Amino acid sequence: MGSRVELYAAIRFDWQRNQMSVRGLADKYGVHRRTVREAIDSPIPPPRRSPPRRTLVLDTVRGAIDAMLAEDLSAPRKQRHTAKRVFERLRAEHHAQVSYSYVAKYVHRRRPQLAAEAAARDAARAGVVAGFVPQCHPPGAEAEVDFADLWVRLAGEMTKCFLFTLRLSHSGRAVHRVFASQGQEAFLEGHVAAFEVLGGVPFDKIRYDNLRSAVHRVLFGRTRSESGRWLAFRAHYGFTAFYCLPGKDGAHEKGGVEGDGGRFRRTHLVPVPAVDTLAELNNRLAAADASEDARRIDGRAQTVGEAFAVEAPLLVALPAERFDTALSLTARVDRYAKIMVRQCQYSVPARLIGTRVRVALSASELQVFDGSRRVATHPRLIARGECRLELDHYLEILLGKPGALPGSTALAQARAAGRFAAAHEAFWAAARGKHGDAAGTRALIEVLLLHRRLPEAAVLAGIRAAVAAGSVSADAVAIEARKHTTATGTTTGTSMTPAAGAPAAGPQRSRAAVVTLGARRRAASLSGLPADGRPAPSVRDYDQLLAHRTGQERSS
Structure with a gap:
């Protein structure tokens, strides 16, 4: 792949x-x-389709081969290991059933790598003068990306999050976004958000650390084994990735974004921000980014906004289609109608118990699909072990087990979120008082099922009207909810506003007038509707039956 x-x-x-x-x-x-x-x-x-990759025997003896080649670094030139000698020692000393061709290829590739690493260590021991060399960055050519730790008081709790930063090297214009993780979906989503804010992509390269979201393995020098999805993303937007050297050796290679992350955090995120959702915080950060156009970086004559005005036209235009940054996964639905995704649990409709579903996981949202149909949507959970359940997903189970509703986790979460309102509580109490716990709870569940096909406001209005009339029937709630829908959706014929000074008495219902067939035909002719050509109703056939029956009675 x-x-x-x-x-x-x-x-x-x-x-x-x-x-x-x-x-x-x-x-x-x-x-x-x-x-x-x-x-x-x-x-x-x-x-x-590709066959499963076999585990090579060579993988078990790499350490032994490296040790032999490391000995050669200090051995006389004419007494160093050849590939054949390495192969013979592996067979004799390690009893390795390994192919000679694999050993020869590995020795040919690995020997210069070990020599270069030894030369680098020797240069470090000899001492190199520390310092920095001034660099120039052409407009629109380069950018730098980094993640920084960030603490947020999220919904009242201190939560560790991560600040994504993409900074243009020439102008210093940066885009910041906060995510709950440093996963690949957040990494890609941060890029897409930054490209769309900036209006383009650098035409040369973007500098990175060796993030797991992009790099599978750090090879020799700057060579990296990149993930397939990251390669596809770069191909979609058409830019080159430049990977800094690991550790302190490469810290200076993207010093602009390293310093910008700390400066931005001290300027705009102190004191600790308190928000209900990360979306709210990201809206604040977007405003903060826009306000920094007037900032002047030390040693530069232009402001960030002025330099960006020169740089923006030189960026590569965005492709017509947006890259789908959501990670596609599959999960199995357990007997509790839950799926496990990244060590967090989410509910799905109970009818999917025992099946496998497709999950689209983004940085802020999780969507569940049964085939091509979306069956559930949840905000992405942050802390490991968290669980989010929707009461609606368990209604079919609760119809058969009404006693499980009072202590259910789904009900507790619905109450905490305000989705199980006071009107529901009042209907449930009245229904249990009239029909008992089991039957009353089933009546409530039938009412909750109405939310699937009627607007929430209409169902709540129907519940209040039914309880006020002394009814605890789901059918009565449905009728009143449909009346509310009709009343609120009609501009004439009903009045939802009481007269001035009069108490609010709910919707004013109009009596339906009786329309005769003749009146309907006259109205149709006046309105231009097609004429009703059906014959007028007649009881002539029934009169014939009546005459036949009278004749039989006389003959008898």
Whole structure:
């Protein structure tokens, strides 16, 4: 998958930046034109079946081979290990059933890597003069990305979050967003938000640490093994990733964003922000980013906004379609109608118990799909072990087990969120008082099922009207709810506002007038409707039956 993604990314890069033709791309990369068109249409290659990768025996003896090659660094040149000698020692000393060709390839690749690492250590021991060399960044060419820790008082609780920052190197214009994690979905969503705010993408490169969201493995030097989804994302937006050296050696390579994260946090996030949701906090950060256009970076003559005005036209335009940053997963629904996603639990409709569902996980939301149909949507949970349940998902189970409702977690969460309102409580109390606990609870559940097909305001109005009339029937609630829907959706014929000084008495209901057939026909002719050509009703056939019956009685 990785090599195909890299191929597709390279094809899309040449097609977007170098304007190469389909035939030219096919000749350059030695592939069919159909493959080039697939890469142009989508940065993600179509899936293909591949056999499971076998665990190589070589993986178990890598350490032994590295030790032999490390000994060669200090051994005489003519007494160093050859690939054949390494193979012989593995068979004799480690009893490894490994192929000679694999050993030879590994020795050929690994020997220069170990030599370069030893040379770097020797240079460090010799001492290198510390300091910094001034750099210049052309407009629109480069940007830097980093995550920084951040504490937020979220819904009254101190919560550790992460501040995503993308900063243009030339102007210093930055975009900040707060996420609950540093996962790949948050990493990609932060990029998309930044590109859309800036109106484009740097045409040269973006500098990164070795984040797990992008890098699977750090190889020799600046070579990295990147994740397939990250390669597809870069191919979609058409930019190059520059990875800094690990540790302190590479900290200075993106010093602009390193310093900006701390400065922005001290300026706009002190004291600790208190918000109900991260969306609210991100709206604040968007306003803070806009306000920094008047800021002047030390040593620069222009403000951030003035420099960005020069840089913005040089950014590469965004593609027509937005990259889907949600992570696609599958989960199994347990017997409690819950799924486990990233060590948090979410409810789904009870009819899906025992099945597998598809999950689209974004940085702030979780959506559950049964096939192509969306069946549940939850805000993404933050703390490990949290659980979010929707009472509506358990109503079919509760119809058969009404005694489970009072102590259910779903009911407790609905009450805490205000979704189980005082009107529901009043109806439940009245129903249990009239029919008993079990029957009264079933009546409440039937009322809760009305929320699936009627607006919430209409159902609550129907509950209040039914309770006021002394009824605890779900049918009565449905009738009153439909009346409320009709009344609120009609501009004439009903009045929802009482007269001045009069007490509010609810909707004023109008009596339905009796319409005769003749009146309907006259109204139809006046309104221009098609004429009713049906014959007038007659009882002639019934009169014939009556005459036949009278004749039989006389004959008898």
